Amino acid sequence: MKALPIIYGFVTLAALGAAVTIPYAMHERGSAAVPTWQNMVNPGSLSAKHAFLGNNCEACHTPHQGVTADRCTACHANAELLLSRQSTAFHATIGDCRGCHTEHQGAAHRAVVMDHDVLIRRKLRELPASARSVIAALPVEHERIRPEETALDCAACHANQDPHRTLFGASCAKCHATRAWDIPEFRHPSPLSTECAQCHQAPPSHYMEHFRMVSMPVAGVEHADVSQCFLCHKTNAWNDIKGVGWYKHH
Ligand code: HEC
Ligand code: HEC
Ligand code: HEC
Ligand code: HEC
Ligand code: HEC
Ligand code: HEC
Ligand code: HEC
Helix, strand or coil, X not given: XXXXXXXXXXXXXXXXXXXXXXXXXXXXXXXXXXXXXXXXXXXXCCCHHHHHHCCCHHHCEECCCEECHHHHHHHHCCCHHHHHCHHHHHHHCCCCCCCCCXXXXXXXXXXXXXXXXXXXXXXXXXXXXXXXXXHHCCCCCCCCCCHHHHHCCHHHHHHHHCCCCCCCCCCHHHCCCCCCCCCCCCCCCCCCCCCHHHHCCCCHHHHCHHHHHHHHHHHCCCCCCCCCHHHCEXXXXXXXXXXXXXXXXX
């Protein structure tokens, strides 16, 4: 008759004991100290490049805190390429690796997903509540972009990829959203247009001797101002020169 309450008593005690001992043991000696614990909470296998870490959960997880950047940077401090590229230079100061480097989704899943929302959330958190509501109420220039996206300084990370060579200014969000660069409703003007220079800035070489010495002879055009792109260029590719064909450098 009294067996049930006694069993319950033991179960409760055991659970309480585990609740204290497991975190303590993990804190003191790492998760290897409680082998079965790993399998219980492991949410899935690691990405291929991290598979070698196997059950070494502490490589990335700090007990009681979860994934912390210091674990990641212990192995990834010398990421020169990453820090020297404009769009990824933010790695030097980001201080939190979660969101874009997801894990436990199996070996086929590459642990890199650019998520601008991670940046937006961080940016908004840094601002006072008053500024956040101003941003939320910002008028947006086009329907593809959300007001919060305009809180990001796109050009700080993407100016080097600007195909408009600054002609459209530094406020990329006026026309672009973060999901993709293409703008589905954009239709390129006809190849017969003479307005090319309104939207296209010529490369620096066109404003140097190179233009008279190379560009004009190659195009077979004797009189031209740089702004008259349409005399020499077509709209499919800049190196497909009008009446000449594909121009190969060197
Ligand atoms: C014990 C060392 C170690 C730790 C800790 C570690 N990594 Fe790695 N990581 C590696 C190695 C080694 C590679 C493979 C490098 C290569 O192939 O050039 C790698 C690859 C990567 C890649 C490239 C993935 C791909 O598929 O291209 C990313 C992103 C990355 N790690 C981010 C992280 C983040 C974020 C953390 C922390 C949550 C972390 N790493 C923790 C050693 C580590
Ligand atoms: C806002 C998103 C974001 C955050 C946060 C972030 N990363 Fe990245 N990371 C990226 C993107 C995007 C790339 C891939 C760039 C590319 O296309 O090569 C990358 C690339 C990397 C790579 C190189 C991967 C390779 O292919 O060799 C490493 C290593 C890395 N990140 C580590 C970290 C670490 C460590 C942290 C935390 C300190 C962190 N990242 C935080 C977005 C992020
Ligand atoms: C290569 C680094 C790495 C290793 C090694 C690793 N994890 Fe994780 N783990 C992560 C990242 C990153 C996340 C955040 C989830 C995400 O964004 O996909 C995470 C999330 C988790 C979560 C969800 C709760 C949380 O903190 O977000 C659990 C539980 C977890 N890991 C358990 C484990 C266990 C158990 C092991 C060892 C068997 C382990 N992890 C090894 C990187 C790692
Ligand atoms: C802190 C740096 C940072 C900021 C700020 C930023 N981006 Fe990005 N963005 C990245 C990185 C990193 C990638 C991944 C590709 C790469 O390495 O260039 C990326 C990728 C993209 C892509 C390509 C998406 C795809 O999958 O093809 C678009 C579009 C984009 N960003 C637009 C924007 C716009 C618009 C803004 C401003 C509203 C912005 N970004 C702000 C860092 C940033
Ligand atoms: C006045 C509007 C406008 C502004 C401002 C603008 N763009 Fe664009 N951008 C466009 C249009 C239109 C396209 C063509 C889209 C298409 O073909 O679907 C484009 C295309 C692009 C492409 C794709 C190029 C290709 O060939 O695939 C990139 C990358 C890009 N823009 C980056 C930027 C960056 C970076 C900035 C800010 C420094 C910026 N843009 C500012 C209108 C703009
Ligand atoms: C109303 C603005 C506008 C006008 C006018 C215009 N373009 Fe464009 N053009 C764009 C945008 C935006 C893109 C996509 C972004 C980029 O690649 O520069 C583009 C792309 C191109 C590309 C493709 C570049 C590549 O590598 O994929 C070529 C070539 C081009 N334009 C040539 C021309 C020529 C030649 C003229 C004049 C006959 C012209 N454009 C007139 C806006 C314009
Ligand atoms: C007199 C003819 C002529 C005119 C006018 C002209 N170009 Fe060119 N352009 C060329 C030729 C030829 C080449 C390929 C050889 C070279 O680099 O000079 C070229 C190359 C280019 C390239 C490719 C450069 C590279 O590094 O791959 C771009 C982009 C370009 N022109 C844009 C423009 C734009 C934009 C205008 C107008 C604002 C313009 N061009 C006006 C003849 C011309």
